[in-house]
Amino acid sequence: xxxxxxxxxxxxxxxxxxxxxxxxxxxxxxxxKMEVGVIKNADGSAYLEWGNNKIFATVYGPREVHPHHLAKxxxxxxxxxxxxxxxxxFDRKRPAPGRREKEISMIVADCIxxxxxxxxxxxxxxxxxxxxxDADGGTRCASTTVAALALADAGIPMKSLVSALAVxxxxxxxxxxxSGIEDKAGEADFPIAITxxxxxxxxxxxxxxxxxxxxxxxxxxxxNALKDVHQIQLEALKSKYIKLQEETIxxxxxxxxxxxx
Ligand code: UDP
Numbered sequence: 001x002x003x004x005x006x007x008x009x010x011x012x013x014x015x016x017x018x019x020x021x022x023x024x025x026x027x028x029x030x031x032x033k034m035e036v037g038v039i040k041n042a043d044g045s046a047y048l049e050w051g052n053n054k055i056f057a058t059v060y061g062p063r064e065v066h067p068h069h070l071a072k073x074x075x076x077x078x079x080x081x082x083x084x085x086x087x088x089x090f091d092r093k094r095p096a097p098g099r100r101e102k103e104i105s106m107i108v109a110d111c112i113x114x115x116x117x118x119x120x121x122x123x124x125x126x127x128x129x130x131x132x133x134d135a136d137g138g139t140r141c142a143s144t145t146v147a148a149l150a151l152a153d154a155g156i157p158m159k160s161l162v163s164a165l166a167v168x169x170x171x172x173x174x175x176x177x178x179s180g181i182e183d184k185a186g187e188a189d190f191p192i193a194i195t196x197x198x199x200x201x202x203x204x205x206x207x208x209x210x211x212x213x214x215x216x217x218x219x220x221x222x223x224n225a226l227k228d229v230h231q232i233q234l235e236a237l238k239s240k241y242i243k244l245q246e247e248t249i250x251x252x253x254x255x256x257x258x259x260x261x
Contacts, residue, residue, distance in 0.1 A: 030050055034047070053132070071124075077126070078113050112151065115159050117159075128151065
């Protein structure tokens, strides 16, 4: 893929062979890798690589609320902090959290809150810290997806996971999973999240140009692609427990051997 300098966008977002600039078909996701339990100091954590996006999510809770005045007597409080590293984007990002980071923190919180049983944890807090190390389009969706995994890794009871991705329109064609350049140079960007316990949409933002019929087509496109994202989340959780099981069996075998000697 050609190096895109600052605001110089390419004229075409499709190559001559009909593929997108990064070689994908219209309904193809970027490569996705997820792993849980990656940060030892947190109660739960997850790491995600989604195309060129690299994102960590960590979870602390349920624990005492700081500052105390935020505590609620009848339920737990969820706080989400989305941050982009200064070196995560082409232009140096100002280190202080900006309006966009506050907006995305709120979006992620809105997607995650319905999954939790906060009423069972009065007076406590659940804090989710998201660090975008490298950003290339769709970080709000990737952050929502990885935050849900970190909560599950923390062993916090949840109704289900939530998965998110952006669909959109580039050069007049509907595509799934916009890359950074497609997000900026395309005609429409449509981030969507689905909570799996009720298959309801918990995030729907829209930037661009489309009619109602197109919107329904986009929703179908997103729902199909999100099933694959959900599967990758589940595999990441499962592989943690498979690894744990293997380690336990190995430890037992080693102990048995020592006992025999
Ligand atoms: N971006 C950037 N500088 C910023 C914020 C964002 O270069 O200060 C890039 C980054 O690659 C991001 C993309 O623009 O993924 C699209 O940003 P948007 O606000 O649409 O959010 P996202 O698509 O990441 O959810």
